[in-house]
Amino acid sequence: MSRSLLAGALGAATISAVLALAPSAGAAGTYDFYSCKGPNGSPAGVAGWTPAATAGAGATDGCAGGGPFSLTIGLNAADTTRAAWTFAAPAGTRVAAVQLARATQGFAGAKASRLSYELNADGQASGGGLESLTQLKDDQDQADLTAPVSKPGLDASGLSLSLRCFPSTGSTCANPTASVAVQQAVVTLKDPAAPTVGNVQQTDSGDTSGILRTKFDASDVGGGLYRVRTLVDGQPFLNEGLGDANCADADPATPDTNQFLSPQPCAPSVAGREVAVDYRKLSPGPHTVQTDVQDAAGNTTTVSAVPFPKANVDGTAAxxxxxxxxxxxxxxxxxxxxxxxxxxxxxxxxxxxxxxxxxxxxxxxxxxxxxxxxxxxxxxxxxxxxxxxxxxxxxxxxxxxxxxxxxxxxxxxxxxxxxxxxxxxxxxxxxxxxxxxxxxxxxxxxxxxx
Incomplete structure (x- = not known):
């Protein structure tokens, strides 16, 4: 499953080029959460990301207006000046990958003081540091970061983007304003647990009404309950959503259906959900109708599988x-x-x-x-x-x-x-x-x- 990431212009204050994030390969039991821009490039929020900043720094959200979410540190910042955006994986999930269309500004050239930008994966067993950029004194070759970053293969409880000042003792960061601007962030969340199904009832066999009705309860830990799938003879027949607007594919125009604008997009449980199949919408003859419930990561649990319509005989399909x-x-x-x-x-x-x-x-x-x-x-x-x-x-x-x-x-x-x-x-x-x-x-x- 290909999950393409569109880039956006970061603006004159950051970078004017369009950043294109490379597609990520979606794995079973995962879903993608888009921030600031959706998969089709439309503006999106930064749900799940939390800003923090001390005096002299800023962590701002400009995504609603088509801009980035960003970190800034002003002129003559003290050694305690810091700004950060942090993301915590929802319960039942882990961060499996991250991609950022991001750019730094204010790091290029020789510096007499210290600024540091870091992207960290919290709780990563092999070490949390994913990328960093630090102003080094007399470093004439220092350059700002502009190329998109992709970090697959993670197993983290969360992520953090930080910008801070750490000058020599008693001095300040006498640099011009420095910033890190993120035009789009895509976090791939691993959700290994399939939904749990209970209280399954065939409320109408359809023998006289012509409509097969199945009712059930379900719950899920992780991304939540996404949809009910009906298969006829093993082939897709009908998909019905189980949630609100958050629990919907962020870009229906692409084959990837596990893209969302919220880190935990769907409801954790449903009760008394009914699925109805009208035999008149099926081709003539006997069929097997299977009802599945699926979570946001594509984990699937079968609710029921019954013959409908079925051959009018107590015997084999033959x-x-x-x-x-x-x-x-x-x-x-x-x-x-x-x-x-x-x-x-x-x-x-x-x-x-x-x-x-x-x-x-x-x-x-x-x-x-x-x-x-x-x-x-x-x-x-x-x-x-x-x-x-x-x-x-x-x-x-x-x-x-x-x-x-x-x-x-x-x-x-x-x-x-x-x-x-x-x-x-x-x-x-x-x-x-x-x-x-x-x-x-x-x-x-x-x-x-x-």
Missing amino acids: DYERLRTASFRAWFVKGKKHPRSITVNVGRRTTLRGDVVDKKGKGIAGVRLDVYHVLANGKKTLAKTGLKTRTNGRFTYIVSSRVDTRKIQLTYRIVRPGPISNRRTLSLRVTKKGKTFYLPGNKPKATKKR
Whole structure:
């Protein structure tokens, strides 16, 4: 992952050239925090950096107006004069690298007193000094620093930029004003801990609604919870943010999505977060839907992985191919002709049977069917869902003895949820004393004569 750093002009008081910071190679479990200028060069704040200065010195923030954040020491500074900007890595993180578009001024040429600029990594096991520049007496070759600096391979608790005066005893730094100006700082933070997930609930399987809903809690130590990712069959499908404007990619135009303008950009926890996937937005057929939660450093924890839609059968995924070309039949149990319509007396229980077989005529077990009753007045109700075929692919459905004249409609879906693939409609006529029987309110609507 390439993390490019744009430079900016430091201004006449520092340097007029444009500084270009070299791209850094993003590592797994890290994220970049930009100060003063974002990755696209737009002005940004200096969140996370803390200024300090004694009398005669300054630590100023000019980033909001497009300038740098800087350190200055004035003329005839005392030996206690000091200015600094410090950065402390958020809890759960460590500084892995730093890049600066910075320039010094006032160090060039021979000097009769001492000024010192230092960039240090606090808590670095191999020593904190990353770079320094000191005025040396009678040093005719002293030069200001202008080239960008890049320091990878760190493991530090924080960083410090400092400018100070340390003249000979009893004297002052009789130099012109000296400064260190930082137009852009990029700190790479290492965050090794993946989010923790709990209280996972599938609040809706989607079987009837068509929408799979999963709810969960999550927490993270480090950069915070960044986003929820939905993958379908292992491929990215949907990303949803988990935070506010700080918890957003600082430059969506680039492939790198782990660039922020805050050192701890995202919230440490979320509760009752719901992810919804509508089967109508997926290609036809069975899929595996995986929900992941990801922190600012890209560390990922899987929330759930479920088949959705899934093949409408209690079996292996291979049965999907059998279902696609299956035949579906239904009939009333009466004689040997498998009738699809019958007449019975009121109060009599009726049985119907059927089967689901593949193109070779072999029964498919575990197929779910839905049974609807369509009344004479046109009202349609779901009487039974999940009527399953047996080992031989056959099923049995018993119609209550308390029904009236109606149609029995059985529907078959290749995947659930999914559209109805096939249906079979059987007609049941119930009679009482030789006349067609209807329950009160169920009679067919009378048609108006013209």
